[in-house]
Amino acid sequence: MTKITNVEVIRLKAKQPSSPNYVWDQPVARPYDKYPESLYDKENWMAIGAGEVVVKITCDEGVYGLGSVGGYKLVPGDIIERQLKPLIMGKNPLQITKLWDAMFQTTIPVGRKGAAIEAISAVDIALWDLFGKLAGQPVYQLLGGRVRDAIPVYCTGSDYEYHKKIGCPNTKIPLPYGAIAGPDGLKKNVEYITKVREILGPDADIMIDCWMSLDLEYAIKLARAIEPLDIRWIEEPFIADDYDDYRRLRDILNPMGILVTGGEHEFTLYGVRDLIEKGCVDIIQTDIWRAGGVTELKNITAYASAHHMKVIPHDHGGAGPAALHITLNSVNSPFAEVLMRNPDTSVFTNQPKPKDGFINVTDGPGFDYEINPDFGDIVE
Ligand SMILES: [Mg+2]
Secondary structure (H helix, E strand, O other): OOOOOEEEEEEEOOOOOOHHHHHOOOOOOOHHHOHHHHHOHHHHHHHHOOOOEEEEHHHHOOEEEEEEEEOOOOOOHHHHHHHHHHHHOOOOOHHHHHHHHHHHHHHHHOOOOOOHHHHHHHHHHHHHHHHHHOOOHHHHHOOOOOOOOEEEEEEOOOOHHHHHHHOOOOOEOOOOOOOOHHHHHEEEEEHHHHHHHHHHHOOEEEEEEEEOOHHHHHHHHHHHHHHHHHHOOOOOOOOOOOHHHHHHHHHHHHHOEEEEEEEOOOOHHHHHHHHHHHOOOOOEEEEEEHHHHHHHHHHHHHHHHHOOOOEOOEEEOOOOHHHHHHHOOOOOOOOOOOOOOOOOOOOOOOOOEOOOOOEEOOOOOOOOOOOOOOOEEEEO
């Protein structure tokens, strides 16, 4: 029987911000904008851009799998080292479902949502990469194979003219100003979105990412103001726990032809089940790092399919192609998000890039990646 012989946590500090064109070149609405900037460190905003945690799981055949989770300053790396590593050492890495359940059950007192699930996700992604290497197959093949040859994409970021240039005009823009910016911010938002529509033309999909920075009143006013601009969806207007406001907003926006989407900051199938059953969103956008990795994201996709809902996983940019393998394999994931970032700053090599409206993964074993030696420096 194959056994896990080592679990290493590698904390990497990025040499440069991962998404300079996305985060830094203009205001981006955030829920903590109500506080003075001095209360949060913009340089290390959620530690994104600062670095990533990579987990390397080796088995006794010397083969290893890699997974990651963002933010080297955050606690998932400690949870992996102190709680998950002792649990899975010496176990069969091919019993992924059993290991996932064991990790989930033993972290419940400090888990269920948040950093413990992010830690489990990183381990799960590494186990699937290891499985692929042992089997000599890409992960999408282990899941049941491709249901599409390539994935239609939309690009997320504020450099929408570049999206158009590379043949991927469908664009999700971060909303510059949240509810805290008031009527003046609303006016600037509408001017900005109007300009994006003018540049991208009438045929491009345009989506608005609000990153939990609105309230119900503001969201309704924003939607009415931009209704003539044919916006496909308004994303994550509120925190995922705000079920009633999601449902009420959806009741108002759907008749206007605008979808309400979310789930990026929700955790596991339990969390997504509540979003679906309470009628909160039109599209589920779970992040593979918050879902619980490949194992639980497939469960989420299956559950959503029984409700005739699409799952378009959030692209964390740094997570590599893991979520794309699931999208390639899932009937109810007909397109994908690509967070536009500096391709040289991906933590893994072989980062897929969008071109002419599509993205794809390579066919090597596992996720077909290694740690990018140019990404950053190891920190203790
Ligand atoms: Mg988002």
